[in-house]
Amino acid sequence: MRKPRYNSSISLNKQIMNTHSANELHAIVRAKGAGFDFFNISSAIARVPKLVGPAGGMQVRGLAMRSSGHVSAVVRGCELTAASPARCNRPLFGWTQNDSTAKALADDLAGLMANNISTFDARGLANSAWAFGKLKYAPNQKLPQLIAAAAIAKMDAFSAQNLSNLLWSFVYLHHRDEALMAAVAKQVACKVTEFKPQELANVVWAFASMEHYDPHLMDVVGARALALIDQFKEQELSNVVWAFAKLHHYEQGMFAHLLAAVKAKLPTSCPRWGVSNVAWALATAGHRDGALFEQLLAQCLSDIGSYDVQGLSNLLWACATLGHRDATFLQAVLQECTSRIERMSSQNLSNALWACAALGHADSRMLGIWAEAVLHKLELFEPQGLSNTAWAFAKLGFSSPVLFEALAEAAVGKLDAFTAQGLSNTAWAYATMGHYHPGLMQQLAEQVGGLGVSSFNAQNCSMTAWAFSTLRYYHPALFDALLEQLAGQLAGGVDPQNIANSLWAFARAGHPLGAHTEPLVAAAKQLLPQMNQQELCNTVWALGVLGQLDRDTWRRFCECLGNMQGLPPEGVHQAFHAQLMLHSQLAREAGRPLASLPAEQLPTLPDPLHSHAHYMWLTSAVDVHISKLQADVSAALLLAGIPNSMEWLTDDGLFSVDIAFQVDGQPVAVEVDGSHHYTNSTPRVPLSEVLVRRRLLQDRGWAVVNIGYLDWEMLPDGEQTRATALLQLIASRLGPGTTWQQVGPPAGSMDVQGLHSSSR
Structure with missing residues (x-):
């Protein structure tokens, strides 16, 4: 004779299974839930996904006893990997928080299960977990933790189907439990011959989705899959292939055999998610x-x-x-x-x-x-x-x-969650588009300059340095960190492009290489034969700016550069600029004026490139535009009694001085520097181009005074007062040796405007 308690459980289960709506089931749970045993609770939980459908506010496109094969993926720079499941308590397909009855029902059943978890058998645990997984909902993390602990305690009692359903559910409950996965992996390996293709596919898909890699298990599962290969449906097989690719398990030719089976089945019919999964797997494996x-x-x-x-x-x-x-x-x-x-x-x-x-x-x-x-x-x-x-x-x-x-x-505010590739790609993107966002640049600098740089490879370093220099954002700590990280990777070999771009960036920002000068310069010289034309020009220009260009490097550069065919105007300009910097450096090393060095001691670009580059440079020197600031400074000097000329050519015609005059027989160049000659970051410091131009003019016999836009803005108001203050500022920068007894217009060449007039 059956006991009354048993009969009551059977009766309750019949009532549960005969419900036709979430409201009806919830009424039974509220009225009689206190008397439910684990059998009733698990039956009620398993009933919910069948009742909560379109009429209940949730369209279930779920999986019952099979894998979805749905791949969630994110891009990492040039890579893409499967994303970890989303956070718990976030239904993924259609169940809205406004469906109060369905949510309340699930919450009440979760509470009953939690209170009676110790009474659940393996099947009850698996079926209940499966139902919550299909709902893609758990009220909190406590329930998945309780299910995992109870399942581990009764793991030996789990059948192949129970193991499949349990593990599958945890993917959609968004709960990763290493102890549970290890226990399930052990059981699967022991009972693998009991698994049907569908169960095997679900298990390996779940392990891959939760990124749990057990090489031995994958070997065992792979062997079983190959043994059952003819019994797999296309969807199941595609999920297995996806899982092997996701976990990067390609040993013993299993992956190739699985793909061969896919290829054989494909002409018949492969579900759309199967097509997507297999394509993803091929790409992930690089197959x-x-x-x-x-x-x-x-x-x-x-x-x-x-x-x-x-x-x-x-x-x-x-x-x-x-x-x-x-x-x-x-x-x-x-x-x-x-x-x-x-x-x-x-x-x-x-x-x-x-x-x-x-x-x-x-x-x-x-x-x-x-x-x-x-x-x-x-x-x-x-x-x-x-x-x-x-x-x-x-x-x-x-x-x-x-x-x-x-x-x-x-x-902004999320950069601590960016990968190294993400940080460098972001910096690169904004520099490429020329879009300057101060807040983003500041946070990028702080993130990378701190602990973020430790995960940077050479490409990340070069891209980031290039981006910050391009956007004129100078952050010394960031550049120090990038320099240190890049130098540490030289021994393992660095791509020529990364060396060229990094040196260009450090040079443009005017950031000293310090203790890393010798190894970086040596690496650059060694890699010259492997560089393309633009990389060569970037490198030699950077070495010139940094004062590290010598005759031997110039000779090797010219040999590698070859003729001018294919070299863009920017490269031609850089190459000639580097030549001018080399000449100045050689003159300084010799302790002689540049003009006194014989031509044969000054190496040049090979012809016809040299002639072409020289012509381009001369043309650009006279193709000038007088800015308002430049005109205002010139007018103020005139008001202060200093006759001057704007855009005055140097004797060799290679440079047009912004404002020129002569004091005590010494030609003076007043270089008026607008905001684009300075960093966007604060403090605003001049870019290396300003310092290099100053050096090249000095080596042509000019005393150079730089008047920046900030200098001008700080002068007092009033035309005469400002003119006097400007003259005092220039005098202080020329130094006490200037007597100002003879002041007049420049001698020698002529201004660009006069040159244009004489040519008409």
């Missing part, structure tokens, strides 16, 4: 199988409307990662995504934009629509998504001050 990949893309194109935007964005990422540029596929997928732009999550947007940038696909109309979508969803972007999005728009040359300002505001 180049053009025929298989083309099959996947063709299958997607044949039914593209059935793919959701997550799957499409993953396919775009796979194409970009493998460098597979199929214009037809790319256009079709982007058009489909654009038509459903409101469904694109922040992560979908950043991934797809990254792919477009990596593949060089720039469609201004599409980018405009996507930029609006980014602005609309900006608060939902994770730190890495912000970095990737800024990088992508900059790479594609999409100029939108509003967008970049908003991205900067969103990134």
